[in-house]
Structure formats: structure tokens, C-alpha cells
Amino acid sequence: xxxxxxxxxxxxxxxxxxxxxxxxxxxxxxxxxxxxxxxxxxxxxxxxxxxxxxxxxxxxxxxxxxxxxxxxxxxxxxxxxxxxxxxxxxxxxxxxxxxxxxxxxxxxxxxxxxxxxxxxxxxxxxxxxxxxxxxxxxxxxxxxxxxxxxxxxxxxxxxxxxxxxxxxxxxxxxxxxxxxxxxxxxxxxxxxxxxxxxxxxxxxxxxxxxxxxxxxxxxxxxxxxxxxxxxxxxxxxxxxxxxxxxxxxxxxxxxxxxxxxxxxxxxxxxxxxxxxxxxxxxxxxxxxxxxxxxxxxxxxxxxxxxxxxxxxxxxxxxxxxxxxxxxxxxxxxxxxxxxxxxxxxxxxxxxxxxxxxxxxxxxxxxxxxxxxxxxxxxxxxxxxxxxxxxxxxxxxxxxxxxxxxxxxxxxxxxxxxxxxxxxxxxxxxxxxxxxxxxxxxxxxxxxxxxxxxxxxxxxxxxxxxxxxxxxxxxxxxxxxxxxxxxxxxxxxxxxxxxxxx
Numbered sequence: 282x283x284x285x286x287x288x289x290x291x292x293x294x295x296x297x298x299x300x301x302x303x304x305x306x307x308x309x310x311x312x313x314x315x316x317x318x319x320x321x322x323x324x325x326x327x328x329x330x331x332x333x334x335x336x337x338x339x340x341x342x343x344x345x346x347x348x349x350x351x352x353x354x355x356x357x358x359x360x361x362x363x364x365x366x367x368x369x370x371x372x373x374x375x376x377x378x379x380x381x382x383x384x385x386x387x388x389x390x391x392x393x394x395x396x397x398x399x400x401x402x403x404x405x406x407x408x409x410x411x412x413x414x415x416x417x418x419x420x421x422x423x424x425x426x427x428x429x430x431x432x433x434x435x436x437x438x439x440x441x442x443x444x445x446x447x448x449x450x451x452x453x454x455x456x457x458x459x460x461x462x463x464x465x466x467x468x469x470x471x472x473x474x475x476x477x478x479x480x481x482x483x484x485x486x487x488x489x490x491x492x493x494x495x496x497x498x499x500x501x502x503x504x505x506x507x508x509x510x511x512x513x514x515x516x517x518x519x520x521x522x523x524x525x526x527x528x529x530x531x532x533x534x535x536x537x538x539x540x541x542x543x544x545x546x547x548x549x550x551x552x553x554x555x556x557x558x559x560x561x562x563x564x565x566x567x568x569x570x571x572x573x574x575x576x577x578x579x580x581x582x583x584x585x586x587x588x589x590x591x592x593x594x595x596x597x598x599x600x601x602x603x604x605x606x607x608x609x610x611x612x613x614x615x616x617x618x619x620x621x622x623x624x625x626x627x628x629x630x631x632x633x634x635x636x637x638x639x640x641x642x643x644x645x646x647x648x649x650x651x652x653x654x655x656x657x658x659x660x661x662x663x664x665x666x667x668x669x670x671x672x673x674x675x676x677x678x679x680x681x682x683x684x685x686x687x688x689x690x691x692x693x694x695x696x697x698x699x700x701x702x703x704x705x706x707x708x709x710x711x712x713x714x715x716x717x718x719x720x721x722x723x724x725x726x727x728x729x730x731x732x733x734x735x736x737x738x739x740x741x742x743x744x745x746x747x748x749x750x751x752x753x754x755x756x757x758x759x760x761x762x763x764x765x766x767x768x769x770x771x772x773x774x775x776x777x778x779x780x781x782x
Contacts, residue, residue, distance in 0.1 A: 324465040368402035409441035416494040429494035472508030477650035484564035522635035530685035555725025557645040571627035579618035606775025614743035626664040634677035672744035682715035693762035
């Protein structure tokens with residue numbers, strides 16, 4: 282998508298089939314309906330701000346017939362661009378199996394007198410299975426291009442089913458063979474996840490899902506092609522790291538494993554997860570390069586950490602007592618680099634946590650290499666210290682322990698139940714569980730060839746503190762009752778405690 286203005290919707294040509302007559306009236310109707318419908322989507326980033334107008338950038342009929350499927354991109358009045366897969370069916374949408382009521386955008390009468398209902402089609406198994414054919418054929422469709430990796434096997438006709446739980450995008454599984462990620466927030470240029478998966482595909486034996494195909498805009502008139510969809514290998518698993526970790530933490534905190542016992546059931550998984558993370562980091566460094574962080578870059582990085590802290594302090598007064606200690610932690614990162622402690626930078630995952638790992642029979646597989654969705658694409662693409670991913674995962678262990686604790690106590694952290702004798706006892710067990718997980722993860726990361734995170738405590742402390750500050754701001758805005766979780770970490774890190782022990 283070009284940053285200079287909206288792309289014109291593909292005009293109808295005389296040789297196009299009758300289905301293309303749908304495009305103009307459907308787009309006009311979507312411009313009328315989307316300002317009311319779009320803000321309720323979980324992947325809409327402009328919550329809290331009124332939406333008054335949308336402008337069409339792209340609309341193509343990608344599955345003709347009844348119903349038809351249109352692949353569309355609209356720009357909202359705040360400048361953000363969103364992709365929708367829109368089904369158009371005569372009569373009501375409840376004739377389409379599996380389409381929930383809140384997916385219905387609205388109905389209208391076409392110029393030829395038909396009544397069409399428009400709906401978000403990611404729940405329509407039949408339409409999505411037909412859409413898969415676009416990736417099999419890899420032929421352009423108007424302003425759209427479809428590409429597949431040379432040699433990739435993409436079987437057609439597999440049943441489609443939407444996957445739940447994703448916030449910023451929408452994923453659809455095809456049987457147990459493939460998964461299509463429909464990107465919702467569309468940015469100019471190749472997607473960071475597409476670049477990362479392509480790089481990992483060039484490496485050997487990397488614990489990630491193989492890239493198979495992708496869809497993008499055609500990049501006409503000097504505009505950069507924008508990634509719209511990514512088709513990759515489906516990874517059958519027994520669960521993601523978050524669900525597995527919280528379940529085992531709950532068992533341990535309840536008393537099935539003593540608080541100071543040898544490694545509990547998840548420590549082996551944590552060790553293996555550290556190994557998988559190091560393998561991915563090593564492959565990314567090999568394929569996309571790495572280099573030391575320079576002195577000026579270290580100063581720029583420190584300034585960015587402090588600026589984020591200052592922004593958070595303006596909204597979260599509870600951080601104020603720890604500001605001085607956090608500033609010291611950030612300055613120690615800069616000083617460490619200045620005094621000859623090399624800090625390699627490279628492409629990283631960028632949003633690593635327990636939920637971004639799947640446990641397969643053969644070990645852990647890392648997923649969702651898009652980076653932090655709220656950050657600009659340029660920032661997500663920029664080389665970063667691999668320790669940032671490590672620090673983010675250490676915070677995830679802490680969160681898993683506290684969420685398990687909250688479930689057992691029936692109250693958010695810091696509530697009355699957490700302060701009583703039982704709450705105090707269970708809190709100690711939760712902290713011990715998280716500590717063992719962090720230590721095991723760091724040990725596995727080192728065993729697989731990654732730089733031992735524990736040998737750079739000042740650097741790791743700074744990155745974990747930055748993540749905890751981000752979490753405090755998020756919780757203050759969205760779940761104030763959970764604010765004690767990141768505040769406890771901020772207090773520990775501001776006082777100089779070792780992140781992994």
C-alpha cells in the first residue's frame with residue numbers, strides 16, 4: 282500500500298464475468314456499514330476512538346459465484362489499513378453454516394434488484410476452501426498477487442476451520458496440513474513475518490512452521506507490495522506454552538510439588554523451550570546477519586527505554602517510586618556496551634512469550650514472527666539484541682505463575698486472599714515455580730549454543746525492566762486489578778535483582 286494516498290478500487294472491464302458487477306455496489310455498501318461494524322472487531326486497533334469514515338483501497342472478487350468472496354482493504358479515518366474477507370450471499374447470512382451473527386456486516390439491494398447480505402467470511406468453510414485454490418494456482422487476480430514457495434505442496438479442497446484465540450490477525454486451518462494467516466492491519470512492504478519465515482525456511486532443522494505461500498498487493502505505480510496473507514505448515518500440538526505452563530504451575534502451587542523441590546514437571550519443558558529459542562536465533566543470525574551494537578546505537582537504545590518509562594510514568598503513578606532504579610538499570614546497559622561488553626544485534630522474534638510456542642511430540646515450535654503488532658514495521662524489522670526475546674520470555678514465566686495463583690485464590694494478585702496465611706504460602710510457591718522456569722529456560726538457551734543470558738545480568742535486567750514497564754502500562758489501561766504483577770517485577774528489577782535468579 283502506498284503511503285501517499287488510497288489505491289483506486291479495480292475497475293470493471295467488459296471481459297470480466299458478471300460477478301465483477303458486484304464489486305462497485307459492495308464497496309459502496311461497505312463504506313456505509315463498516316464505520317459501525319469495524320470498531321467491535323477484536324483486531325481493530327482504534328478502540329476508544331470514533332470511526333466516521335472508511336475509504337476503499339482494494340477490492341477483488343477472488344471466489345466468484347453464489348456466495349462470492351471478495352478480498353478487500355479499507356483505510357480508516359485515522360490512517361490505518363485493514364483487510365477483510367467479505368462474503369456476499371443472496372438473502373440472509375444464516376444460510377451459511379458456521380457464520381456467527383456478529384460476523385454479519387449488513388444487507389442491501391443491488392442495482393439489479395437482488396438482496397445481498399455481506400459478512401466477514403473467515404468463518405465460512407466452503408468459501409475459504411475455494412479461496413485456497415488461489416494459492417495453488419499462484420496466478421494474479423486484478424490488483425492481487427499469489428505466490429508459493431518453489432516445491433511447496435499445497436493440496437486443494439481441504440476443509441477449512443477458523444482458529445480461535447488470536448487477537449491481531451485471523452488464522453484458518455486447512456485439515457491438519459496448512460494454516461492461513463489473514464493479516465488484518467496492513468502495512469506497506471513485505472511483512473516482517475513473511476521475511477522471517479522465508480529466512481528460517483532457508484536454514485536447516487529450525488523449530489518453526491514452514492512457509493508455503495503468500496498473497497500480496499501488486500505494487501503498481503511505484504507503491505510497495507503489501508503482504509496480505511501467509512500460508513504455512515500446520516503444526517499439530519498438544520497445546521501452546523501458556524496453557525501448558527499455567528496448568529502445571531497450578532498443580533505445583535496447589536502443593537503437588539514442594540516450593541523448594543528439585544525441578545518440577547515444567548522445568549524440562551522450559552529447558553527445551555530455551556533450546557528452541559536459541560536455535561531460531563542462530564538461524565536468523567545466519568540467514569539475515571548480525572553485528573555488534575555500536576556506542577551511538579547503545580545511547581539511542583537507552584534513550585528509547587527511558588522515553589518509554591517517562592511515558593508510562595505519566596499514566597501509571599505507581600511506577601514513580603522505582604523510576605530512579607529503572608533509570609540506573611537502563612544506564613547500565615549503555616555503560617556495559619561502552620566498556621567493551623559486546624551486544625550482538627540481529628532479527629529476533631520480537632513478541633516472544635509462552636503463547637507463541639507450540640508443544641509438539643518432537644519438541645517446541647515457535648510461531649507468530651510478526652513482532653509486537655503495536656510497534657511500527659520499521660521498528661519490528663530493525664535488528665535487536667536477542668536478549669530482548671529472552672527477557673520477554675522470562676516475564677512470561679512470571680505471568681504464568683501469577684495467573685495460576687490468581688485462579689487458585691479466586692482473586693487477582695494483591696487482593697485480600699493473597700495476603701492471608703494461605704495466600705502467602707501459595708505466593709511463595711508461585712515465585713519458586715517461576716524462578717525454576719526462568720533458570721531452566723536460560724540453561725536450555727545456553728546448551729543450544731546461545732550466549733548464556735546469565736553472563737550479562739545488567740543487559741538482561743534492563744530489557745526485562747522495559748518489558749515490565751510496558752506490562753504495567755497495559756494493565757493500568759486494561760486490567761487495573763492485575764497491575765500488581767508487573768509492579769512486583771519492576772520493584773525487584775529496580776532494586777537490582779538478577780532476572781533469572
